[in-house]
Amino acid sequence: MAQTKLPLRSVFAPVRALFVSDASAGVLLILVAAAAMLAANSELASEYSLLFNGKLGWTPIPKLDTLHYWINDGLMAIFFFVVGLEVKREIICGQLSSPEQRRLPILAAIAGMLAPAAVYVFIVGPDSELTRGWAIPAATDIAFAMGVLGLLGSRVPASLRLFLLTVAIVDDIGAVMVIAAFYTANIKMAWLVASIVVVGVMMAMNRMHVSRIFPYILVALVLWFCVLNSGVHATIAGVVAALTVPMHRKDGNSLLEKIEHGLAPWSAYAIVPIFGFANAGVNLSGIGMDKMLDPLPLAVAAGLVFGKQLGIFTIIVLAAKVGFAKPPKGASWAEIWGVSVLCGIGFTMSLFIGELAFTGSNEAARLLRDEAKIGILAGSVISAVLGFVILRLTTEHPNDRSAEPDPA
Structure with missing residues (x-):
């Protein structure tokens, strides 16, 4: 019997690996897409x-009259809330808590946003x-990249795992700032002032060491409603609310970490997959290869596949050469290149920005959103496969890895 168990375990080990550890959330997103x-x-x-675009028979908020709006403006606010909690924790006591730790991820994330944008603009004109x-x-996309x-x-x-995670976190900060600065509608000052007042209330709660979850959730909902009506995208409320949650510890427990640990699985395994299912579907009827090579999908895919790796890998090399920052310890340049390629997986946030970039209910706007989705899916898949192959061919099993000097 003992001899039959080992082969079976070996046969099913790769399948099991898909649904444990870092891979599970990423694989779930692949299946959902x-x-x-x-x-x-x-x-x-x-x-x-x-299902997603049909008008709802009744809605408590007239502005959110489809399931698609409730997911993108409501449910995704929780995703951004979790992102905000993670960012605050990392800045206070995590991998972004010291200048030395922040230096390379911030550089890589900035270069990894500017280079794809430049490639995109170069192609579309x-x-x-x-x-x-x-x-x-x-x-x-953190989940996809960490999943691969x-x-x-x-x-x-x-x-390298730590580097990828911290770059993705800084990348999320940059994406939130871009959404707030470039993808907002006409600002309604009364609602914006109300939002600022609510943020002040949450900050006061922090200063008063309010340590119960319910008051923060209640006031965060009020903030979300105010931001939703202000013209600033409602998901920004999630990030701002998260930054007011106290990190100070009481009896060894942090309220921020408690909320994050409670919400993170829901975000990774429910909210993001629901968003992905609602936004990744593109009807390809009438879209031939000529359409797939149109400037928009081509620019998005090229930005993800070429722009991301070009920006991130180049800045790491330059930072190491001038002594400004050290590359990830114990990793070869080929491995660093492979991780740079994986950063071109841009599923969740890219889909979200695509929805904001080309708004409108007419056929032309819908076609632009669909073309953007095609570019996102194509670029993300190519980046995932290429990054996986590079790392699979260049990495060694830890038992076979000899002591290697840093690539610098």
Whole structure:
């Protein structure tokens, strides 16, 4: 019996690896994206579209009159809230808590946003109406990228995992700032002032050491409603609310960490997959290869595949050469290149920005959103496969890895 167990375990080990550790959330997103594409291109296409875009019979907030709006403006606020909690924790006591730790990830994230944007604008042309989508290829999807890295197991140095995670966190900060600065509607000052007052209340709660969860949730909902009506995108309320949650510890426990640990699994395994299923479906009928090579999808895909790795890898090399920052410890340049390529996976945030960049209910706007989604899916898949292959061919099992000097 003992002899039959080992082969079976070996056979199923790769399958099991897909659904444990870092890989599970990323694989779930892959499956959800595939399901959305199948639904949008099957006999269920009209039902799929009606489910998310059909007018609701009743809604407590008239502005959110479709399920799609509730997901993108409501549910995703929770995702951004979790991102904000993670960012605050990392800045206070995590991998972004010291200048030395922040230096390289911040540089890499900035370069990893500017280079894809430059590639995108170069392809669509600086005078094109498509330039509004410049930020679409600038974002990295943490779950997808960490999921692909998780498939490689312990072959990848821990320093590279940490580097990818911190770059993605800084990237999220940049994406939030871009959304707030470039993708807001007409500002309604009364609601904006109300939002600022609510933020002041949350800051006062922090200063007064309010340590119960319910008051923060209640006031955060009020903030979300005010921001929703202010013209600033409602998801920004999630990040701002998270930054007011106290990090100070009481009896060894932090309220911020408690909320983050409670919400993170819901965000990774429910909210983001629901968002992905609602937004990744593109009806390809009538979209031939000629459409897939249109400037918009081509620019998005090229920005993710080429722009991301060019910006991140180049800045790491330059920082190491001039002595400004050290590259990830124990990693070869080939491995660093592989992780730079993985940063071109831009699913969740890219889809979100794509929805904001090309708004409107007419056919032309819908076509632009669909073309952006095609570019995002194509660029993300190519980056995932290419990054995986590079790391699979260049990394060694830790037992076989000899002591290597830093690439610098």
